[in-house]
Amino acid sequence: MAERTPAETLVAAVAKLRETAAGATRGPWVSYGTPGRSEDGHAHTITRPYCNKGMYDPDAECEPDCGTTVLTTGAEGCEDDNLATGDALWICLVHPGLADPLAAWLEPWTGIAFDEDAALPVDLQHALAVARAIVGPDDVATAIRAAVDGLDNQQLADLMEGR
Numbered sequence: 001m002a003e004r005t006p007a008e009t010l011v012a013a014v015a016k017l018r019e020t021a022a023g024a025t026r027g028p029w030v031s032y033g034t035p036g037r038s039e040d041g042h043a044h045t046i047t048r049p050y051c052n053k054g055m056y057d058p059d060a061e062c063e064p065d066c067g068t069t070v071l072t073t074g075a076e077g078c079e080d081d082n083l084a085t086g087d088a089l090w091i092c093l094v095h096p097g098l099a100d101p102l103a104a105w106l107e108p109w110t111g112i113a114f115d116e117d118a119a120l121p122v123d124l125q126h127a128l129a130v131a132r133a134i135v136g137p138d139d140v141a142t143a144i145r146a147a148v149d150g151l152d153n154q155q156l157a158d159l160m161e162g163r
């Protein structure tokens, strides 16, 4: 796969931020121990919290996705879907409400022609680092999908177990 230029990376990051957030439950997100399963410390539920509209105005409409559950682990008593507390907190930290401000911060750089071999302004270096972090995993995910495409379940299990 041809490597993206910095300009292409910025454009791809802006698009990926907006497209991915558009399909996600609205932020902010919070995490708490899954009821009845929080004693083991690895069962977490992540939700958009309930909005306050009903508390102040009984006739007010709830905000979109009010109270929506994003993820529940451990609800079936299964430990296969354990989620470390630090990971749950991180998922909440990077909720979709970050997408618009990040995209808005990156977007102005997409319209500027710059010499990639010249010393870049510090702000642009940071913007590029953020953009690369955002689009990078997509390339990895595409490579993984390509590698496992066509394998049956047994072959996939063998691959995951290193056989």
Ligand SMILES: [Zn+2]
Residues within 6 Å of the ligand: 050, 051, 052, 053, 054, 061, 062, 063, 066, 067
């Ligand atoms: Zn509400």
